Amino acid sequence: MGNMSIIMASPANILVINPNSNELVTAGLDAALESHRFAGGPTIRCATLSGTPYGIESQKDIEATVMPLLRIVTSDTSADAFVIACYSDPGLHVCREATRRPVFGIAECAVLTALARGERFGVISISADSARRHHRYLRQMGLLSRFAGERPLEMSVAETASGENTLARMIEIGGDLTMKDGADVLIMGCAGMARHRRALEEALSTPVIDPTQAAVTMAIGAVRASGI
Amino acid sequence: MGNMSIIMASPANILVINPNSNELVTAGLDAALESHRFAGGPTIRCATLSGTPYGIESQKDIEATVMPLLRIVTSDTSADAFVIACYSDPGLHVCREATRRPVFGIAECAVLTALARGERFGVISISADSARRHHRYLRQMGLLSRFAGERPLEMSVAETASGENTLARMIEIGGDLTMKDGADVLIMGCAGMARHRRALEEALSTPVIDPTQAAVTMAIGAVRASGI
Amino acid sequence: MGNMSIIMASPANILVINPNSNELVTAGLDAALESHRFAGGPTIRCATLSGTPYGIESQKDIEATVMPLLRIVTSDTSADAFVIACYSDPGLHVCREATRRPVFGIAECAVLTALARGERFGVISISADSARRHHRYLRQMGLLSRFAGERPLEMSVAETASGENTLARMIEIGGDLTMKDGADVLIMGCAGMARHRRALEEALSTPVIDPTQAAVTMAIGAVRASGI
Amino acid sequence: MGNMSIIMASPANILVINPNSNELVTAGLDAALESHRFAGGPTIRCATLSGTPYGIESQKDIEATVMPLLRIVTSDTSADAFVIACYSDPGLHVCREATRRPVFGIAECAVLTALARGERFGVISISADSARRHHRYLRQMGLLSRFAGERPLEMSVAETASGENTLARMIEIGGDLTMKDGADVLIMGCAGMARHRRALEEALSTPVIDPTQAAVTMAIGAVRASGI
């Protein structure tokens, strides 16, 4: 490791891509990742796709982001690892096929990280519409035996905007997931819930995983293991 | 985050515990984790248990480390997270029950990290004796559908000491795991193989996971998410 | 069913979409489906996508067909059911979300049809590259316990063109799948192998499923059940 | 296919066997299959076993039909494919061992067909008594991960006779299966519910599978693929 100083001068570079075109969401991600930036650690950049849906709410929205994601992953030469920051992990496998640099999906990383904190995980989702998709994805991961349940916030955008009500609702749902469904670790099933993580964890005395932090953590580990 | 400067002044503290009593192994772990230390990042300390077996090769050796591990986890008040650095994850669940601070096992973290890099993982183990134990553990994790196979080095201690032969043997075994068993990501099934990770990954063009790095990465993520 | 004559005058309409842009493949599909056309049965049309890859050999090729497929499914108002005729089932779920008319994928239908003919199925694929994708897809379907194995033809395009060698190679591979892997029903893992189905079935005394026929059969059943 | 005209003159022949001895049930099956008969398509005959129970309500009733079913399958030389039309699939495997002609069970085909229409299926059964048997059968098929639940009608014969109440009860149960259990495709778990299929599907906006139609569809596909 004699060339450590050179590495420090040009630290590893992690690119977090928000697949929707809402820059406010990207700004939220950027803030939530402040905790994962270190003086000597990898640079963590957050980018917003353009031309994609303003929010990702359907399989069609998901598919609309795949080719734009692929274009970034194949054209960006500065990133040492990529994080796709949407809880549906759009384009994950096509991006992996396109580069030897590691690509992480925040849903996959959230679930895997949760399994190191509890026996069975519960998911707080935005709406009931995603339940089918998420169940299919868990089957694909082969992890159904560790799944306790998923419960949706089912709040309007207006309601979600008011932070306090959102947290109260998350605590209520999280309580159902732990008390009724048997979860002992919770996942926030959306990249935009990050700011409530600590309060929720404290209120429920149960580990709570923020998916973007989980994926960026794995990205940091991957680039550091490669000595970048 | 107004108290960020205070946090930086007293960074988070991760305690990596080598359950066997061989200090050379601990020194190896310490070196392998150098890549995961940052100027502003968590302190990563490595400790050796005393009074435990010199190597962990049987279920009896595993059990002999459980109570000593528990004593460290309950008596140490400085660590913000613990890593148990033996590929059998001794005492993992009893330590988790004893503290609300996160406790990571390197086998569990290695498998979970591998699942973010490939479809099916293969394990390079030290000896065939651990196959039954590992299979039982994978069933316990509920992850058998992602398991491609495990193949042992079956080298004597003397042979292992000579680094080049060890690497050659790992490349041979890793090739069997990928070509014959269908693995597309490999796990080094021992805390002591870390120094061969990059060379093996390069030789096989396949991601290779070092279990201790995988667990320390998750520990870093956990303490940072908690703002420590 | 007093209006049966009206229905006969305007029979149900099944649209089989070849996602690649190779019209020769479409012509082959069309010929293979001749057996599934009846005087009083549904009309079976075959269409070729334009602007998509000439062959579907990678995840990128797959993704490139998704939006074009979605456009056809949402714009075509004459079809009563759709069949996506590529053994990777591109765009299956997004097309299903976009219409209440049934949409079938030939890989999914082939596997499901095989399970009504034997205990464990084997797949004859074009190349080893698809093994990871197919394994992931079988996990997603939750059907891994019925999977005996997949073996690739690994023939060049030139070799495949010569029918006799292709059949001989399929018989060899099919024999391995049944004798070594324990399959008792075989799936031809490509829309373009249809013409060898009967000869292969006869040579191996084992049921052989053509995926396009399997999907069109299910489409016929769905439109007839709805009385169209 | 030069001998197509000969084939048309003597079309394929599918024999649907009602294992109970109630000819009214057979007549109902026959009517429900009218939609699957085409001018140029296979002949679909329905036969009633004699000497078997009047209704199949227990494992003993099931076993009592096995040898009579086997006798038909081995003695009938005119059928090109067989369908066993009882939702317990009696004698399925012994009949398959006795002939190289395809034999389909309506429960198996219903489940497999449902998996091409939704993520997780729910079953509307006649009575709670069959739940244990059906659960065992789903485990045998290896399909438990796609099973949302089963709910019984629990109506008396008199109540079932009145069509309107039966449909209302099916809609209620189907609603529970979709809203409470997470099913997105439903199976009518009895050969005698066929006439309510379309109304149920319309009322719940969810695909509904009639098991006999599902099996006959697969039989049509099998005989046509064989060019019969």
Added chain:
Amino acid sequence: MGNMSIIMASPANILVINPNSNELVTAGLDAALESHRFAGGPTIRCATLSGTPYGIESQKDIEATVMPLLRIVTSDTSADAFVIACYSDPGLHVCREATRRPVFGIAECAVLTALARGERFGVISISADSARRHHRYLRQMGLLSRFAGERPLEMSVAETASGENTLARMIEIGGDLTMKDGADVLIMGCAGMARHRRALEEALSTPVIDPTQAAVTMAIGAVRASGI
């Protein structure tokens, strides 16, 4: 337990039924169960079905024994528990539905008993023909994750008659199951292999389960727990 003396005077009664009509097989069972008879323990009787096949080698043979088995179970009033002594467990569920007295199948009991002795079991079967049936049965039990493999003797009747060759062949096959397939406990997949159990166990240093002994053991436990 004041009436214990009365119970002792008329001890519990276990009826072991050989479903084939070969009385030599029954005599062999009877001898193999001598070890499970105690002065104060349950009476263990062995009976032979009449009118059933001389050997059970196909699904048809299996089905031919079901109704005769059911007749014994419903007509015999002296037995406190039944054991069906054929490794295909014919009629197990119909017999269970017909009586509240416990009914055991030797295949099921062998597998369950093996799971208390090792991580993964291997099966020594008579012929390869049963592999499909056994695989289906293991799926039905939900126990596939503990199955290491099945290997057939494939010996002629004449060869089997000569004890020494049979044992040598069993040792060879058992060695393959443990060394190649990963089994650490073996099941003799036929009621007639009992006399080789101890020699096989000793030769391979691996627990070997005789299925009839396993089932009779469970029957003893059941009747004693009920204080009969």
Added chain:
Amino acid sequence: MGNMSIIMASPANILVINPNSNELVTAGLDAALESHRFAGGPTIRCATLSGTPYGIESQKDIEATVMPLLRIVTSDTSADAFVIACYSDPGLHVCREATRRPVFGIAECAVLTALARGERFGVISISADSARRHHRYLRQMGLLSRFAGERPLEMSVAETASGENTLARMIEIGGDLTMKDGADVLIMGCAGMARHRRALEEALSTPVIDPTQAAVTMAIGAVRASGI
């Protein structure tokens, strides 16, 4: 079996070890096993560990018994088989590695025995705290597909002492497990519930398994099969 008289003179010896240090519990075990002692059968001794917790209520309590258990198993030369009589099966695998004599855990044996009596088992546990541990253990056994549910008594020690209330509560819970969760066989998830077995079984018309009896039964079978 000419040496039968010698065997009778020195019968097989089964050692049942109560891992907690409460001798009253051991006395209860001893009484519950009276039914499994025969004139000519194995001697069944019950021993109490000393220096271990008075009750086993946490993972820490479990771990505290492992080394003491191992010491007994390795030092006792008179026993032909061992039973570890705590529903958490502490030290099961380490004891198995330490001796070639069979070692049984009562939880494992209870579950395996239940699977020979019904399709899906329910567990009556002492407190909700064990649910996570038990779920993890069932995953390890690979038996989750047969698990209907677990419900805790949640009674104080004082309440449990009064037998009648305990039985009433067990009947209530057992009814929920069978009626709501779909269990058709029940396991008493504690070595100390034995005296209620028959009354519970009668009240619910459902087989009820006492775990210690289940394990001792398997131990009897194992020693008798070995002709001891």
